[in-house]
Amino acid sequence: MAVERFLQPRASSWMANDGSNVDIAMSTRIRLARNLNDFKFPYAFTEDEALKVDKEISSVLLDKGSELDYTFSHINIDELAQLQKEVLVEKHLISPYLMNSYHPGSVLLSENEELSIMVNEEDHLRIQSLQSGFQLQKAYQIASELDTLLEKNLSYAFHEKYGYLTSCPTNVGTGMRASVMLHLPALTMSHQIQRIIPAISRLGMVVRGIYGEGSEALGNVYQISNQLTLGKSEYEILQDLENMTEQIIQQERKAREAILLNSPLMLEDRVYRSLGVLTHSRLLTTEEAATCLSDVRLGIDLKMIQNMNMSILNELMIFMQPAFLQQYADKPLQPKERDFARAKLFRERLNKIDMNSEGEDLA
């Protein structure tokens, strides 16, 4: 089945550790929302229409993807087991919304997993382009090229005044959501993040922790994205987000220097304790793993820890999640059993000597 290759605990290219400012900006994502003109949107369409939409879109991608050098795999969401869907969500290849959708939907995935096109999510089309590091322009360019290809072969719902028409009024216009995932341990430790978040929001951008609005970010990972999709061009939106992200990155660097200057021993102790937990514990909760991963990441960035491959940490952030662990163990796991499996996974991956940045099987 086409889905198998995407379920493997192998790293997608966006989990690799390259791109600019990758020590702080972990990954970049562009999403374009599009709808076809001749069909009702997913909140109103019939099952029959949903199937037709899927057929129209996927046939274009399967036939013409090669024009842009892509080979896509088409995966029907209905045909997946619950655990398989969860694994795709954990890998960010489909959204939780599509996983729970009650009408026919599918996803088309490029081989390197940088492009994921969801069909019949909240809109007929959600083009998602993922890149490692801080690469807004590149991620947009890839999404936009695919968009242009699709548009040549499909009739989009587009309005002279409102732009690309979407199900939700928050997406209309460019239909574009651009986001950067940032690792901000020093701004979090020094409590500066609480001051920065409202300032960003006032400038029309949104900051989210892992749990969504208003919650503390797990593993000090924050996502910053544009909120406006009307009144600004894609170029202006990306420019604004890029400027803002650069400023936050600078602030984080300053905060790191300050901590290193003021309490180097405490920081070093914290980093090495966390490394100890990741490499030696027998039970590891998600929360503890995320916190320790954050510390170890910081330790690598500050050159306290040498000879550890950052891309393995990126992979572990994905593979330590419940669905992945259960697929790895090949059976349902209770929370305590998951903690055991998670600890085992970390020990195996981090204590291995010749670490392979391409990612390899966990066994």
Add this chain to the structure above:
Amino acid sequence: MICTQCGERSASVIVKKQQLGQVMELQLCHICAAENHSINIAFEQDPLAIHQLLSNWFPNSQATISRPKKEVAICPSCGFTFSHFLKLGKFGCASCYDTFSSQLNEIFKRFHNGNTEHTGKIPASYGSTLKIKKEIEKLRKQMQVSIQEEEFEEAARLRDEVKRLNVTLEGGSPDGS
């Protein structure tokens, strides 16, 4: 607020889940949240619960802005009414945008910092005509500014440019050939 899952610890995380078109709100402690949702970065959740915002702005029939001219505007293509749109926070089809257009400026302004018009990418199939129309609009605005600043030469240049584009729009070719 006590965690709805374990009922022990105090809830620190509010998770909004969308299931079967319904938005459910779970109040979880950090431990249950971590177990439940793991590290799934909510990549694709609405920034806010849209329908909640909309219904706050337009509480029932006491709309803070005028209702559609015809009290019951129904989208001819998908059958959504304006109040159904408000309740769901979502459009049913492309025609909804025209059906409810008298209300949309107000709504879009609030979501998009006062903006109501798209200025970004245009599909090639709509391309040439729409691009020209937008260009004409832009030139006209510049022309107004030039006139106000008494830069009449510049204004005349812009006027000629608009003329030229209008000819193109009507299918003629700008240089008359």
